[in-house]
Each structure stands twice: as C-alpha cells, then as structure tokens.
Amino acid sequence: xxxxNLVYKRVLLKISGEALMGNQEFGLDPETVNRVAAELxxxxxxxxxxxxxxxxxxxxxxxxxxxxxxxxxxxxxMGMLATVMNALALRNxxxxxxxxxxxxxxxxxxxxxxxxxxxxxxxHLQKGxxxxxxxxxxxxxxxxxxxxxxxxxxxxxxxxxxxxKVDGVYDSDPVKNPDAKRYSELSYLKVLSDDLxxxxxxxxxxxxxxxxxxxxxxxxxxxxxxxxxxxQGQFTIIKE
Numbered sequence: 001x002x003x004x005n006l007v008y009k010r011v012l013l014k015i016s017g018e019a020l021m022g023n024q025e026f027g028l029d030p031e032t033v034n035r036v037a038a039e040l041x042x043x044x045x046x047x048x049x050x051x052x053x054x055x056x057x058x059x060x061x062x063x064x065x066x067x068x069x070x071x072x073x074x075x076x077x078m079g080m081l082a083t084v085m086n087a088l089a090l091r092n093x094x095x096x097x098x099x100x101x102x103x104x105x106x107x108x109x110x111x112x113x114x115x116x117x118x119x120x121x122x123x124h125l126q127k128g129x130x131x132x133x134x135x136x137x138x139x140x141x142x143x144x145x146x147x148x149x150x151x152x153x154x155x156x157x158x159x160x161x162x163x164x165k166v167d168g169v170y171d172s173d174p175v176k177n178p179d180a181k182r183y184s185e186l187s188y189l190k191v192l193s194d195d196l197x198x199x200x201x202x203x204x205x206x207x208x209x210x211x212x213x214x215x216x217x218x219x220x221x222x223x224x225x226x227x228x229x230x231x232q233g234q235f236t237i238i239k240e
Contacts, residue, residue: 007231008159008215010049010125013040014148014199015163017058017086019219026058028089036219037093042226044099044130051121051131051155053148054090056082062140076140080107083144087134088113100129106138106147118154125155145203153210160212161228162199163219168236169198186238198238207238214238 020036022029043050059082065075087103094101102124103113114120116133124131136147152160166174167182169191174180188208191198198204198216207214217228217235227233 005230006046006048008048008157008229010051010155010157011043011159011161011229012051012053012148012152012155012157013043013161013163013225014145015052015054015090015219016144017055017082019163020054020086020089021058028058028086033089033093034096037090037097037099039219039222039225040094040130041097041099042223043229046226046229048229049125049128051125051133051151051157052087052090053133053136053144053151054083054086055144056080056086058082059085073140076136076142077107080135080138083136084109084112084134087132090132094130100127101132102129103132103134106133106135122155143200143203145199146206148199149203149206149210149212152212153206157212159229160207160214161225162214162216163225164216165218165220167218167221167224167234169196169216169238171196183236186236187240188238191238204238208240211240 020028020033022032056079060078062076062079066072084105091101091103104116104121105113106116108115121131133151136144137150169183170180172180188204191204192201215228215235215237218224224233228235
C-alpha cells in the first residue's frame with residue numbers, strides 16, 4: 001500500500017443508514033452493503049488511515065420516534081442501537097473484502113464490540129485497521145453527524161467525508177431541479193447561513209472549530225471516494 005498520492009492521509013467517512021438499504025424501504029440490503037464495502041476497500045488499499053461513523057435511519061430514527069410521541073431520550077437510544085447493527089454488518093462485509101476492521105461503540109456492549117476508547121482507536125488506525133464508530137456520541141439529542149465531526153476531531157483526521165446520492169452540494173435539490181447549481185467549494189459560514197443541509201449545524205460548527213475540511217461526494221458513483229481522498233474527481237469541499 002502506498003500513500004504517496006493521498007491529499008488526506010487520515011479520514012473519517014460518514015455513511016447514512018439509508019445508504020445501506022438500497023431500494024428497500026427499510027433495513028439492510030446485503031448487495032448494497034457489499035458494494036459500499038468494496039468502495040471502502042479501494043480507499044483502504046491506497047494506504048489511507050480510515051474510520052467510519054454510520055447512521056441508523058434505515059432501521060430506526062430517533063427524531064421520527066419522538067415525533068410520534070415516544071420519549072426523545074428513549075427514541076435516541078434505540079437509534080444508537082440501530083447504528084451498532086449497521087456497524088456490525090459493515091465490519092462483516094469489510095472483513096470479507098480482506099480489510100482488518102474493528103467496531104467501537106459509545107454504548108459499551110462488551111460481548112458484541114469494543115467500547116469507544118480514543119487511544120485504542122488511534123492505535124488501530126496506526127496499525128492499518130479500519131475503525132467503525134457506532135452508537136453516535138453515546139448521548140441523546142446528538143445526531144450521527146455530530147458524532148462524525150466529534151470523532152474526526154478526536155482522531156486528528158485530515159478530512160471528514162460525507163457520502164451522498166449526488167456529487168456534491170447544490171443550491172437546491174438536483175433531482176427535482178435540473179438547473180440546480182453545484183458548488184465546488186464552500187465556506188463553513190456559507191453552509192450555516194444558507195442552511196444548505198449538508199450536516200446539522202453542530203457538526204459544521206465543530207468541524208470549523210477543529211479546522212477539518214468536509215468533502216461531500218457521491219457514494220453511488222464507483223471510485224468517487226478513492227478519487228476524493230486523492231483530491232481528484234467531483235466533490236464539494238467545505239472549509240474556512
């Protein structure tokens with residue numbers, strides 16, 4: 001593995017739970033999980049030190065549970081457990097691709113995965129292992145977007161990657177508006193002031209405070225992730 005061409009040597013990738021359900025209405029689609037794992041493998045093979053935060057919206061979303069009358073704290077804890085299920089599925093798919101991988105959960109569950117321990121996670125990265133951070137921050141009222149920015153800062157990542165269905169950030173939905181304008185570069189403040197919806201405001205603010213650029217790219221387009229960590233291809237970069 002050679003990392004000579006990498007612009008970003010250590011990255012954190014945020015994957016939504018919805019990205020793992022394929023064309024289904026909910027749950028995990030094994031074919032989609034394997035395809036995402038294959039994309040991650042191409043980045044891993046470049047010599048990138050890589051960690052992931054995965055959402056749980058394909059199984060359970062705390063906000064929607066709370067909207068239906070459930071206690072928000074209980075709903076968020078259920079959402080965190082959903083992210084653990086997704087993390088285990090991704091770890092299995094990555095191991096089948098030949099990647100050395102660990103899951104660390106912010107909610108301790110010793111018989112299933114490791115607890116989140118910062119120094120251990122950094123050591124895994126240094127040894128060439130992929131680390132998947134599950135259960136968000138471990139606290140209710142915080143999204144997995146916020147967990148992504150937090151873990152990226154704790155791991156001293158060079159970039160935070162956000163995989164979406166399109167190849168960057170647009171001023172409106174490009175699926176609904178064919179004339180939507182795509183941004184190649186944005187400032188953190190522009191994203192916040194225009195409420196562009198890339199990630200929640202807490203995540204954008206934390207990335208800004210930690211001076212971690214956010215790269216928004218297409219998780220659907222083959223090879224887009226590998227090109228992004230080399231500073232190539234189509235993506236939107238959000239920085240100061």
